Amino acid sequence: MDTDTRNQMILIKGKDQTDCVASFRFCNGMCEVIYVGTPNKTYRFQDRNVKVLSLQKTIDPDSVIVIAKGKKLNTVQAIWDFGAYYRILFDEKLPLSFPKDDVELQPNCLADTKNKEVFRYFTETAEAVSLVTENGLNILRLQYSKISKVSDDTVLANYLDPQKSQTMSESPSTIIYPFGLNQSQKTAVEQALSSKISIIQGPPGTGKTQTILNIIANVVRDKKTVAVVSNNNSATHNIAEKLEKKGISFLTAFLGSLSNKQIFLADQSGIYPNMEEWELPPDKRQQLEQEITALSQELNLMLTAKNRIARIEQELLQLNPEEHYFKEYYSTYHEEPIVNLDCFSSQKILELWLEFEHFIEQKKRLGLLQKLSIIFRFNRDAIKLFVNTPELVIPYLQNQFYLTKRRELENERQKLTLKLRQYAFDEKMNELTQKSFQLFKAELAAKYEWKTNRRRFESNDFRRNSDEFTHEYPVILSTTYSIKGTLSLDYVYDYLIIDEASQVDLTTAVLAFSCARNIVIVGDLNQLPNVLSEADIQRSETIWQTYSLAERYHFSTHSxxxxxxxxxxxxxxxxxxxxxxCHPKIINFCNQKFYAGQLIIMTEDNDEPDVLTMYRTAAGNHARGHINQRQIDVIQQEILPQLRRQNYQSIGIITPYRDQAAAIRKQLGGYYEVDTVHKFQGREQDAIILTSVDNIITDFVDDPHMLNVAVSRAIHSLTVVTSQDPRNDRTNYGDLTRYIEYNNFAVIQSQVYSVFDLLYQGYAEQRKAYLRKRKRISEYDSENLMYSVIQEILSDKLFSSIGCAVHVSLATLIRDYSQLTKEETRYARNLSTHVDFLMFYKMDKLPILAIEVDGTSFHRPGSQQCIRDEKKNRILEKCGIPLLRLRTDGSNEKEKIRAALKECETPAADH
Structure with a gap:
């Protein structure tokens, strides 16, 4: 039978002889074979040594990536499936055959039409925005042009098709922490090692480098490869330095650019570090693993306690100024009832306050059943309060709330501190770190034949021998821009860690995604984003308009x-x-303003003076272009002498503009670190001076990302220099000014007090429970409904600086009664007179808008309540607090509230 090379595969003694065999014939347990080269000669084989396989199917070579014996095959023209074997045909090479066990056909995610469309969009965009070399080479276009297939196993496949299931990695049985840990970092490491895709949000000063290092250590001990990249070399240099300090920099290769590769090749020593002291027998390594696992589990509870102590410190930090301002208010009351409430919790005091309010509203004497109820729910002493006036009782209970709240927090802190001390928390943390590093080094000593000479690689090894290279150097450091071409274009890292991901653009990201099986994305949306030029935005937008893709792929709007x-x-x-x-008072601004209070501040407040200082230069046109000479003079003549007296080791001056930075350097010399916000990201100084430059702060200067970065560079001291213009009050810098003045107890005397936010937060929660329990459904529902609407409005970034307090007494609000008539004063001092909702600035708690919800029948014209409403209107107007009245049967409440808030937010100079 003539050989049909298209439909048959002939295996003789396990080798593919199809192309060599002209014909074959099975006869009497033998197989007679005539070869192409010897047509007149017949060879006889036992039939068991000859197998003829029939073609099962053909596979489209564009749909798969062929990996044979661990190597990718390129220029594949056809794939024939013969059951137990594949026959691979090439453009300009002889066919090859492999047992199926030696071949992996990885689906090519770019074979999918939708995926291909998205990839084409990024290819076009990359070409439009890429850097171009002096000889006209478009760098990104070159890299994209070399990609025709991408494995379905890569992160890019999941990016192009987010619905694609993510194969979960199996988390190691033992996770090590050789670089230390805290609760969040522990979670981040665990998630990174058990997920194909994980994201770590790393606000300033939260130890993201430490987290990355722990992930690296665990990946390497699992005999996997990891590439660590960022948009610039400084972040990856930081990683390299930390590994070098630990004596394990021999694991890393700092590559990427051609110059980096040349430096690496030249610096190869050809030897390993001496690992003799690292070595441990297998049983000792196993014992260490068990000890690390046990310690790690033990520490979970203690880390929670450690964080709770820090939370308590934060609560006390916020309680201090509010209590200070409350004392000012409370000092206007000269008597208080003699009732011992020491046995009550702060929550119980708030409950008693609500019970007393309810009693006053009833305008009845206490009956026997009410007395028994109060004795049962509170105690016998509480009855004494109910024979006093509201003017005595309510301020007294409010004051007791602050005293009790402080006592509760201090007692809890004391108990938790004792718990950690008894456990020897610090010693146990050090033990976990040391044992983790001991195990890691022992495993490295077992992996590397460190007594032999180390292989020296040559430049062509990066492309030709990527596997051998990464076996020696499993940690590759590079820029995001260069990682795709650092080794073989086909090389796929087990893990890719992208640092400062908010600064990486999407065309660069797609290339990086194509060379990783798993990814850890590290960044912070509240820090500096990637900056695109106007020309790049315009070019990319033109391309975007020609496609119909999901918004998540929009180059100019996404990092x-x-x-x-x-x-x-x-x-x-x-x-x-x-x-x-940073000092707690410094970072708590960023925490409240940008991170919704989610940060746990581990630094300590030791009542240091001048942590926060604000200089507001007199109004006037001091800025010329992007230089403000008046602010420079203030820095030189007033601020720096003061900071030098405080002996700060390092002082930095930050400005939004390069021109201002240059002018400051010229005037002050090179003694101080002076730079723009963008250049200061990733750095820190003991004392920071922030100069805003603009007379009227522009959107560029007021960028929240820039302000967050600038403030969080300061370790011990932050001084802000800005211009005193009313139009700056409603900016992010205005919020910073309010925060500093509030925390320095320097709020300008006004007709109203700051809102007692912590007091009314607790009161609001107790009030909800109280109304619900007493089935005051109508009151509860309408108040709850409106509060939900307000909270939804305040969740908008536009109003992120505004808070809301519920059922606020006018007496706790009005400081100056001189403009009120006697009747208005009497009404305002009545502690039952309140506003339903009071909007205030979070940073200094000063009120900006009152909202009243009026029932249709109760507030009808001519009624007693309507007269009281008019009185309240006049009082609030005289105190400078705008009032918005809404009806329970009204409509468009959300739009009305938004409009009123916008009106309040508009600077007076713009009206």
Whole structure:
């Protein structure tokens, strides 16, 4: 039978002889074979040594990536499936055959039409926005042009098709922490090692580098490869330095650019570090693993306690100024009832306050059943309060709330501190770190034949021998821009860690995604984003308009981080909450303003003076272009002498503009670190001076990302220099001014007090429970409904600086009664007179808008309540607090509230 090379495969003694065999014939247990080269000669084989396989199917070579014996095959023209074997045909090479066990056919995600469309969009965009070399080479276009296939196993496949299931990695039985840990970092490491895609949000000073190092250590001990990249070399240099300090930099290769590769090749020593002291026998390594696992589990509870102590410190930090301002208010009352409430919790005091309010509203004497109820729910002493006036009782209970709240927090802190001391928390943490590093080094000593000479690689090894290279150097450091071409274009890392992901653009991200099986995305949406030129935006927008793609792929509106969060909404996201850099008073501004209070501040407040200082230069046109000479003079003549007297080791001056930075350097010399916000990201100084430059702060200067970065560079002292113009009050810098003045007890005397936020937060929660329990459904529902509407409005970034208090007494609000008539004063001092909702600035708690919800029948014209309403209107107007009245049967409440808030937010100079 003539050989049909298209439909048959002939195996003789296990080798593919199809192309060599002209014909064959099975006869009497033998197989007679005539070869192409010897047509007149017949060879006889036992039939068991000859197998003829029939073609089962053909596979489209464009749909798969062929990996044979661990190597990718290129220029594949056809794939024939013969059951137990594949026959691979090439453009300009002889066919090859492999047993199926030696071949992996990885689906090519670019074979999918939708995926291909998205990839084409990024290819076109990359070409339009890429850097071009002096000889006209478009760098990104070159890299994209070399990609025709991408494995379905890569992160890019999941990015192009987010619905694609993510194969979960199996988390190691033992996770090590050789670089230390806290609760958030522990979670982040665990998530990174057990997820194909994980995201770590790393606010300033929260130890993201430490987290990355722990992930690296665990990946390497699992005999896997990891590439660590960022948009610039400084972040990856930081990683390299930390590994070098630990004596394990021999694991890393700092590559990427041609110059980096040349430096690496030249610096190869050809030897390993001496690992003799690292070595441990297998049983000892196993014992260490068990000890690390046990310690790690033990520490979970203690880490929770440690964080709770830090939370308590934060609560006390916020309680201090509010209590200070409350004392000012309380000092206007000269008597108080003699009732011992020491046995009550702060929550019980709020409950008693509500019970007393209810009693006053009833305008009846206490009956026997009410007395018994109060004795049962509170105690016998509480009855004494109910024979006093509201003017005595309510301020007294409010004062007791603050005293009790402080006592509760201090007692809890004391108990938890004792618990940690008894456990020897610090010693146990050090033990976990040391044992983790001991195990890691022992495993490295077992992996590397460190007594032999180390292989020296040559430049062509990066491309030709990527596997051998990464076996020696499993940690590759590079820029995001260069990682795709650092080794073989086909090389896929087990893990890719992208640092500062908010600064990485999408065309660069897509290339990086194509060379990783698993990814850890590290960044912070509240820090500096990637900056695009106007020309790049215009060019990319022109291309975007020709496609109809999901918004998550929009080049000009997304960074890698924001796109990843939108693309993979179910991927684990860990916020690193524990902050270790700045003084609590400094970072708490960023915490409240940008992180919704989620950070846990681990630094201590020791009542240091002048942590926060504000200089507001007199109004006037001091700025010329992007230089403000008046602010420079204030820095030189007033601020720096004061900071020098405080002996700060390092002082930095931050400005939004390069021109101002240059002018400051010229005037002050080179003694101080002076730079723009963008250049200061990733750095820190003991004392920071922030100069805003603009007379009237522009949107550029007021950018929240820039302000967050600038403030969080300061370790011990922050001084802000800005211009005193009313139009700046409603900016982010205005919020910073309010925060500093509020916390320095320097709020300008006004007709009203700051809102007692912590007091009314607790009161609001107790009030909800109280109304619900007493089935005052109508009151409860209408108040709850409106509160929900208000909270929804305040969740808008536009109003993120505004808070809301419920059922606020006018007496706790009005400081100056001189403009009120006697009747208005009497009404305002009545502690039962309140506003339903009071909107205030979060940073200094000063009120900006009151909202009243009026029932249709109760507030009808001519009624007693209507007369009281008019009185309240006049009082609030005289105190400078705008009032918005809404009806329970009204409509468009949300739009009315938004409009009123916008009106309040508009600077007076703009009216």
């Amino acid at each position: 890698l981080l924001s796109s990843a969060l939108e693309t993979w909404p179910t991927a684990p996201v860990t916020l690193l909450r524990e902050h270790y850099r």
